[in-house]
Each structure stands twice: as structure tokens, then as C-alpha cells.
Amino acid sequence: MEAINPYTYVRNCWYVAGLSKEFPREQLTGHRIAGRAMVIWRAADGQVTALDDRCAHKRFPLSEGKLLPDGNLECAYHGLCYDTTGTCVRIPSQPDQPIPPQARVPRVALLEQDGLVWVWPGDPARCEERRPPRTPEIGDEAYESIDSGPMHVPANYLLLIENLLDISHFYPLHDGNIGDIENSKIPVALEEGEEDGNRFVRTVRQVSDYKQPPFLQDWFHHAIVDRHHTHCMASPAHTRVVMRNAPPGKLGTDVERGYVLMHTHTPIDEKSHIWRWIVNCPADHMSAGDPNMSAARRVASMFPKVVAEDRWALEKQQQMFDLPADGYSELFLKPDKALRRARHIFVSMLREERAGSEASSIGTAKATG
Ligand code: FES
Numbered sequence: 480m481e482a483i484n485p486y487t488y489v490r491n492c493w494y495v496a497g498l499s500k501e502f503p504r505e506q507l508t509g510h511r512i513a514g515r516a517m518v519i520w521r522a523a524d525g526q527v528t529a530l531d532d533r534c535a536h537k538r539f540p541l542s543e544g545k546l547l548p549d550g551n552l553e554c555a556y557h558g559l560c561y562d563t564t565g566t567c568v569r570i571p572s573q574p575d576q577p578i579p580p581q582a583r584v585p586r587v588a589l590l591e592q593d594g595l596v597w598v599w600p601g602d603p604a605r606c607e608e609r610r611p612p613r614t615p616e617i618g619d620e621a622y623e624s625i626d627s628g629p630m631h632v633p634a635n636y637l638l639l640i641e642n643l644l645d646i647s648h649f650y651p652l653h654d655g656n657i658g659d660i661e662n663s664k665i666p667v668a669l670e671e672g673e674e675d676g677n678r679f680v681r682t683v684r685q686v687s688d689y690k691q692p693p694f695l696q697d698w699f700h701h702a703i704v705d706r707h708h709t710h711c712m713a714s715p716a717h718t719r720v721v722m723r724n725a726p727p728g729k730l731g732t733d734v735e736r737g738y739v740l741m742h743t744h745t746p747i748d749e750k751s752h753i754w755r756w757i758v759n760c761p762a763d764h765m766s767a768g769d770p771n772m773s774a775a776r777r778v779a780s781m782f783p784k785v786v787a788e789d790r791w792a793l794e795k796q797q798q799m800f801d802l803p804a805d806g807y808s809e810l811f812l813k814p815d816k817a818l819r820r821a822r823h824i825f826v827s828m829l830r831e832e833r834a835g836s837e838a839s840s841i842g843t844a845k846a847t848g
């Protein structure tokens with residue numbers, strides 16, 4: 480069987496284009512997601528639409544155009560106008576002729592769910608097979624939810640997923656803030672399964688009488704804790720982290736602290752992605768480091784230091800992919816088990832995608848041959 484490089488990107492997947500609040504009404508935004516250029520906007524009626532960002536006439540990016548009072552999108556170059564289905568409804572230079580049927584741009588499948596806007600850059604016929612993972616804490620009044628905004632990372636998105644699934648990098652990369660050497664020794668259990676059509680891999684780290692690193696004491700109060708910590712790649716688009724901390728024997732009681740930390744990783748191309756993190760803490764939890772600051776706000780103010788360390792590592796790692804292999808062989812350690820499972824999911828999705836596109840091109844050849 481032909482080897483498949485997992486460090487490309489999966490197209491048949493729901494990816495986060497942004498938070499709902501990043502799409503105010505009647506504002507065009509241009510995106511590149513899994514190699515596909517899209518223009519996305521929220522119409523006056525509140526519905527969000529995504530079209531290919533390439534005018535049918537001369538490829539001009541439609542995201543540079545403007546929305547007209549009638550709701551149609553006018554290309555900024557020669558003025559072709561498109562409705563929200565991508566059909567051209569007006570050609571200013573030939574008003575007396577019928578609009579040719581090929582004057583249209585493909586529509587991109589889009590869903591708005593739990594405060595996020597998701598798009599499916601791949602085969603639209605397959606988009607019903609999966610649903611975006613749920614993110615119920617966003618918009619839930621019981622939680623305070625704070626997001627990073629979009630961060631451009633010059634690295635393949637699978638490198639970020641691998642980073643999130645393997646927290647043995649907390650020492651030395653995050654030593655002294657969220658990690659230490661003891662963290663690397665916590666045993667890891669793995670769970671795998673499928674939810675909403677998405678295969679997931681989850682790591683579970685449980686530890687008792689654990690001395691919390693400084694940032695975690697600052698956010699969640701307790702110095703010595705029982706801790707339950709999971710990282711779940713819920714799909715190639717989203718990793719969900721849940722951390723629960725309490726003094727020994729008190730997990731599940733009202734002194735428990737922690738967060739749900741969502742990471743979204745949306746590929747731009749093979750060598751870059753957009754990373755967003757969204758931290759969610761119970762709305763009434765205050766931090767220890769600043770008793771006047773909520774736990775979520777305190778995490779959001781300190782987490783960028785940790786993220787900068789990860790971004791640095793991902794960028795450096797990506798640069799090494801440009802070197803010739805020269806007999807290089809990757810070394811696998813015990814904590815790498817989860818990332819190997821994530822790669823396996825990527826490879827099987829890519830293989831399935833490739834088989835699907837070969838089958839449809841054979842079908843097309845038969846139909847035309
Ligand atoms: S390129 Fe868009 S109208 Fe000509």
C-alpha cells in the first residue's frame with residue numbers, strides 16, 4: 480500500500496472559520512482553509528454564507544468586493560454580482576444578454592454551532608457524514624469564555640495536535656510556568672472512539688497528591704492536588720482539554736477548580752495553520768493570583784506566555800521538515816502513543832479521501848468516455 484504523508488491536510492472535515500462574533504452582519508471576510516480560498520459573510524438576515532473566493536470571470540477575489548443593498552455580492556473588478564447561492568445575477572457589461580449558466584461560483588458547506596462557524600472545504604457530497612464536535616461551554620452563562628483570536632502558526636497543524644496530546648514536553652518547554660519534570664512522569668491512559676462521525680483519541684492523566692506548578696496554583700488555588708487531566712483530539716479540527724483539580728480526596732466537591740480549554744487548529748496549507756484557544760472556567764471562580772480577577776481572565780492573561788513557547792517549538796520543528804531525509808528515522812517513546820494514534824486517524828482519513836476522489840474521477844471518465 481502506498482505510504483501517505485500525514486503532514487498534509489484532510490479536506491473532508493469540518494473546520495473552524497472563526498467564532499460567531501467574528502462575523503458581524505454585512506462584512507466580507509477572506510479565508511484560506513485547507514488550500515481553499517473562501518469568502519464568508521453574515522447577511523442582513525443573520526445567515527452566514529461561504530463561497531469560493533474566486534470570481535468566475537477573471538479569478539478576482541470576491542472578498543475584495545462589496546455587498547450591495549439588495550444582499551448580492553459585487554466583484555470589485557468588472558462588477559459581476561452573485562447571490563448567496565453563488566449564482567451570478569448581473570453582468571454590467573452585457574445587460575441585454577442572458578447570464579451564461581457557468582457564471583457561478585461554488586458554495587462551501589457551512590454550519591454555525593455552539594458559538595463557532597464551521598466550514599467543510601472538501602467534497603460537499605460527504606459533509607453529512609460528520610458533524611462538528613460540540614463546544615457547549617461557549618455561550619453558556621455558567622461559564623466565562625475568553626478566546627485568543629486567530630493566531631497564524633507557520634507549521635503543519637498536525638504538529639500542534641501532537642504537541643497537545645503529549646504533555647511530556649511541559650518539561651523542559653514550559654518548565655516553571657505550567658510544567659515541571661514530575662508532570663512528565665504521570666502515567667497516560669488512552670481512549671479512542673467515534674462521536675458525530677469523528678474518530679477521536681483522548682489521553683487521560685490522573686495523579687494524587689501532586690504539587691501544582693506555579694501558574695496552576697495561581698489560577699486554581701490549591702498547591703497540592705488530586706488532578707484529572709484529559710486532552711481529546713475530537714477531530715482534526717479541534718482538541719478539547721479538561722483539567723479538574725482539588726485538594727486530596729475532594730475531586731467532585733465544590734472546592735474543585737479547573738477549566739475546559741478548547742484549541743481549534745484550522746489548516747491553511749501544508750505548512751501553516753490558524754490556532755485559536757478558548758478558555759472556559761465556571762463564571763463565579765476567582766483566581767488565587769489576583770483575587771479581583773476571575774479565573775478565566777487570569778488564565779487568558781497568562782496563557783500567551785505558554786503559547787509563545789509552543790509556537791516557537793512548532794515553527795522550529797516545521798523548518799526541519801525542509802531538510803533532506805538523509806536516513807533520519809524518528810524515535811518513538813512511550814508518551815508518543817497518543818500522537819501515533821492521531822497520525823493513524825489522519826492517514827486513514829487521507830486514504831479514504833484519495834480513494835473517494837479516484838472513484839469519482841473513474842466515474843467521470845466512464846461517463847465521458
Ligand atoms: S473578475 Fe470579477 S467581474 Fe471580472
Ligand SMILES: [Fe+2]
Nearest residue numbers: 642648653789
Ligand atoms: Fe505546550
